[in-house]
Amino acid sequence: GAMSVDSITDLSDNTSKLLEALQLSHPHELDPRRSLGKKQMLSLNPISWQVPRIVDSCCKHIETHGLQTVGIFRVGSSKKQGTLTVGVILLLPPILQLREEFDQGLDVFLDEQQSVHDVAALLKEFLRDMPDPLIPRELYSPFLSTASMEDPAQLATLQLLLFLLPPCHSDTLHRLLSFLSQVAQHAQSSQGPDGQEIPGNKMTASNLATVFGPNILQKEKPGERDAVAMNFEDSAAIILVLQRLIEHHETLFMVSPEMQLDILRRLFQTDPDVIDYLLRRK
Structure with a gap:
């Protein structure tokens, strides 16, 4: 039968940690006080966003x-912009200047002037x-x-x-x-x-x-x-x-509670060592 979010929250603390380790849901998404017992989809890989x-x-x-x-x-982008560098005016396309600043790891601030x-x-x-x-x-x-x-x-x-x-x-x-x-x-x-x-x-x-x-x-x-x-x-x-x-x-980009629970069940049955690794990693 269908599995509600409430039934997922009844899992042990270790299982909750596994869900987090699998990066399939935020811990608060499994909180019945937030879900009010309603079935909901859980976001894919939200624990640690990796966006450039x-x-x-x-x-x-x-x-x-x-x-x-x-x-x-x-x-298209604007073509040229004056840039003062060591007393010399360089005509660089703004897009190139921005790209170089990001590539150098500088703290680039984009505002309404850009x-x-x-x-x-x-x-x-x-x-x-x-x-x-x-x-x-x-x-x-x-x-x-x-x-x-x-x-x-x-x-x-x-x-x-x-x-x-x-x-x-x-x-x-x-x-x-x-x-x-x-x-x-x-x-x-x-x-x-x-x-x-x-x-x-x-x-x-x-x-x-x-x-x-x-x-x-x-x-x-x-x-x-x-x-x-x-x-x-x-x-x-x-x-x-x-x-x-x-x-x-x-x-x-949403993962159903049923799919998450199915993943955990399969891991318990086929790869218990992976579960131990995930728990240790957390």
Whole structure:
């Protein structure tokens, strides 16, 4: 039968520690005083988020200053900016200057003075230049194969594939998809409290998937022979898959209590040494 959150909280302290060690839920998510006995989904890998600072900073800046920016991610960055270095004026593109500051580990502060388009371009560039894309190349074909599936099999398969991502990739992809979902929610024009029109940014989930798809799903490294041709051949599938990830990221990155308990039961039966290791690690 179905397992409620209450029944999970009845597990021993060691089991609660195991859930935490498995990075499948926050301890407070298992607190019956918070859940009030209601069945709820638990977030995937929330204990220790592994999101590059440059990604989180860019997302936060745009969430604060750029959600209404028309054509965000399609309009290019500004080209030149004067930078004073040892008494010499260097004309560096702002995006290059920002990239260097992040690469050097400097405490980069993005405020309203920073061009939204520059920050957007920086985020795209970082994702494009990752040595291994957010969705590893080994999983390129399995992810693309979901494009031809129908619901609910498509979403179920995407969720299982997301479970295979390394923690850093999973956390960063979740942060990015959550952010892109917010951008898409501001795509259409709306009306302000005084009746004035608030222009939309025109970046729907489909448009965002078109821009970000080739940076996240890569069959070959950028610049390698046939890489562009291969991605062009698969471009429709790439866009469709990423659009689905954007539109359904909240449910795709959730793990049901039943699945968590099933994992623990299987570990108890097949790999007790792993349980001992996880408890010692905590």
